Structures are given as structure tokens and as C-alpha cells.
Amino acid sequence: MPRFALDIESVPRPARAQELLDAVNHRVVIADGAMGTMLQGRELSLEDDFLGLEGCNEILNHTRPDVLADIHDAYFATGIDAVETNTFGANWSNLSDYGIDDRIEELARKGAEIARDRAEAAEKTDGRMRWVLGSMGPGTKLPSLGHTSYDYLKQTFALQAEGLIDGGADAFLIETSQDLLQTKAAVNGCKQAIVTRGIRLPIFVEVTVETTGTMLMGSEIGAALTALEPLGVDAIGLNCATGPDEMSEHLRHLSKQSSVAIACMPNAGLPVLGPNGAHYPLSPTELATAHEQFVREFGLGLVGGCCGTTPEHMAAVVERLAPFRTSHAVTSGGRAPTAAAFPPNVKQASLPSTTT
Numbered sequence: 001m002p003r004f005a006l007d008i009e010s011v012p013r014p015a016r017a018q019e020l021l022d023a024v025n026h027r028v029v030i031a032d033g034a035m036g037t038m039l040q041g042r043e044l045s046l047e048d049d050f051l052g053l054e055g056c057n058e059i060l061n062h063t064r065p066d067v068l069a070d071i072h073d074a075y076f077a078t079g080i081d082a083v084e085t086n087t088f089g090a091n092w093s094n095l096s097d098y099g100i101d102d103r104i105e106e107l108a109r110k111g112a113e114i115a116r117d118r119a120e121a122a123e124k125t126d127g128r129m130r131w132v133l134g135s136m137g138p139g140t141k142l143p144s145l146g147h148t149s150y151d152y153l154k155q156t157f158a159l160q161a162e163g164l165i166d167g168g169a170d171a172f173l174i175e176t177s178q179d180l181l182q183t184k185a186a187v188n189g190c191k192q193a194i195v196t197r198g199i200r201l202p203i204f205v206e207v208t209v210e211t212t213g214t215m216l217m218g219s220e221i222g223a224a225l226t227a228l229e230p231l232g233v234d235a236i237g238l239n240c241a242t243g244p245d246e247m248s249e250h251l252r253h254l255s256k257q258s259s260v261a262i263a264c265m266p267n268a269g270l271p272v273l274g275p276n277g278a279h280y281p282l283s284p285t286e287l288a289t290a291h292e293q294f295v296r297e298f299g300l301g302l303v304g305g306c307c308g309t310t311p312e313h314m315a316a317v318v319e320r321l322a323p324f325r326t327s328h329a330v331t332s333g334g335r336a337p338t339a340a341a342f343p344p345n346v347k348q349a350s351l352p353s354t355t356t
Contacts, residue, residue, distance in 0.1 A: 028301065032304055162196060
């Protein structure tokens with residue numbers, strides 16, 4: 001693959017994106033909960049809605065935008081600030097499993113368009129800005145395991161990122177990251193899209209730390225921060241894999257060592273297997289209590305929910321975090337909010353090259 005200049009410092013940010021970045025650095029931004037959990041509660045047809053592509057939620061951006069709009073609306077009705085696009089799997093490794101990897105950019109764009117439309121509709125109700133986070137999951141093929149090359153993965157993440165920009169996303173949310181090489185490919189794919197489109201969106205990254213205390217490929221949170229912060233990401237945090245209890249020590253490390261905003265989107269606890277499959281036991285009140293503690297102790301800038309969380313969970317979080325919606329209130333030991341990471345010259349010096 002040809003090498004591509006990834007210097008994004010001179011690329012302008014849209015006003016919406018800048019306001020979002022300012023918000024996560026100076027107060028708490030509340031995002032939505034799980035999309036998959038909500039879709040499971042809908043009566044969707046395998047043939048008509050999923051076009052026979054079982055489990056491919058992203059195809060619903062084409063076939064059932066009404067369902068996705070309803071889910072975004074249900075979350076916005078709780079008072080949250082941002083929703084994630086239904087594009088977690090709109091990447092090469094996921095869509096290639098279904099033979100539709102030629103639709104990466106299209107499905108990413110449509111997912112962003114649906115979310116942006118509902119964000120703007122919510123804004124009209126009270127004049128308060130709402131944002132769209134472009135969800136970018138890890139996919140099913142990891143470069144550290146030899147499933148694909150770093151270069152190819154970066155180029156295909158760039159296609160997804162271009163679609164998210166075109167559809168109106170306000171930031172990239174690279175989430176559920178399990179492999180630091182895959183995560184770097186996603187970050188640099190976003191940078192390539194920023195250069196190509198001439199629109200700079202914030203890049204937020206959430207890694208997934210298992211109950212073992214490491215990411216799937218064995219990296220600890222310190223290694224993740226060391227690898228990702230010099231790439232110039234705008235926030236770093238954790239999502240998925242566990243509930244909030246298991247995340248606290250990793251967040252503590254980030255609060256002491258990270259110079260960028262911190263994010264946290266836990267599952268509704270560890271899954272419990274029952275007769276009807278996995279059940280996530282954490283109640284809305286328990287999730288809200290955990291988030292309040294984390295915001296006070298660690299100065300989180302972006303919070304939300306992952307697997308098993310619902311509008312009821314996020315409504316409780318909105319109510320509990322009301323005092324933090326205008327500014328952080330951090331106790332001793334937590335990080336003080338800062339205006340965004342390294343100065344541009346330090347970011348650039350930290351990178352071995354402006355191409356990759």
C-alpha cells in the first residue's frame with residue numbers, strides 16, 4: 001500500500017467538533033447505551049430486514065433506518081449529549097464475512113446520517129447541542145494474529161472514517177479495541193480520512209481490558225496509553241468486557257498518567273448466563289452510582305454504556321451526573337481537566353514519522 005501523509009494539525013475542525021472536544025475536556029459529556037441490546041428487543045425479520053445477513057446490524061442502516069432513528073430518539077429523550085452511530089461493524093473484516101465489504105463507506109455514511117438527523121431534531125427541542133460519535137469497532141480479524149496486514153486494515157478503516165465524516169459524525173469513537181496494532185491502524189485510518197476530506201474530527205479511543213487485567217493480546221492499560229497517546233488521540237478510556245467495578249484500577253492509572261480526556265463506557269455488569277441467554281445484572285441506579293464515583297475520583301470527560309445498558313440506565317446516569325454537566329468536580333486523586341493533550345509540536349515530535 002502507498003504511504004500517506006498523516007499530519008492533521010493544519011486541518012480545520014468544524015465548530016461542532018471543536019465544541020465537543022472542549023466539552024469533554026471541561027465537563028462531562030454523556031453518551032448513549034447499547035445499540036445491540038436495543039435491536040434485540042425489536043421484531044426484525046432475517047430475510048426482509050437483515051437481507052439474510054444474520055447478525056449484520058449495519059445492513060439496517062439501509063433497510064430499517066426508522067428503527068435506528070427510534071432508538072436514537074429513545075436515548076436522546078433521556079437527556080444525554082451524544083449517540084453512537086450504528087456502524088460498529090461497518091469495517092472490512094466484519095462486512096467481508098458477509099461478502100459486502102464493498103459497502104463499507106456507504107453503510108458508515110448512512111449510519112452517521114441517521115444519527116445526525118436525530119441529533120439535530122433533538123437540538124431543535126431546546127437549543128442544546130447534541131453530538132454524533134462515529135462508532136468504529138475492532139472487527140473480527142486482528143493484525144497481531146496474522147489475520148491481515150496493518151496497511152490493509154488502515155486503508156479500510158480510512159474508508160469507514162470517510163463515510164462517517166460524509167454522514168455528519170462529530171467525532172470518531174474507536175472502541176472495544178483488543179489489539180494495539182489494530183487500534184493504531186484505526187487511528188491512522190481516521191487521520192488519512194481527515195486529510196482526504198479536509199475535515200478534522202476528534203479521535204476518541206476506548207480499549208477493552210478483560211477480567212484478566214489485560215487486553216486480548218496481553219497489553220496492560222499502561223502499554224495502551226504509552227502506544228496511543230503519542231498518536232495524538234483526543235481521549236482514551238475503556239469500554240465493554242466488564243462492568244464498572246473491574247475498570248476502576250485501570251481508570252485510576254489513566255487519571256494519573258493521561259494528558260488527554262478519559263472515557264468510560266462499561267457493560268451493565270459481567271454477564272450471567274440464564275435460560276434465555278446472557279443477562280447483564282447491573283441496575284440503572286448502580287451504573288449511575290459507579291459513574292458518579294468515577295467522575296469525582298478520576299475526572300472522566302466522556303461516559304456512556306455498553307452491552308446490556310438501556311435508556312433506563314442512561315436516564316439514571318443523566319440524573320446522577322447533573323452537577324457535572326457544566327464543569328468537572330474532581331476530588332483529590334482525580335485528574336484535573338486539561339485543554340487537550342500535548343501542544344502540536346510535542347505531538348509531532350513524539351511520532352517517529354508523519355507517514356505510516
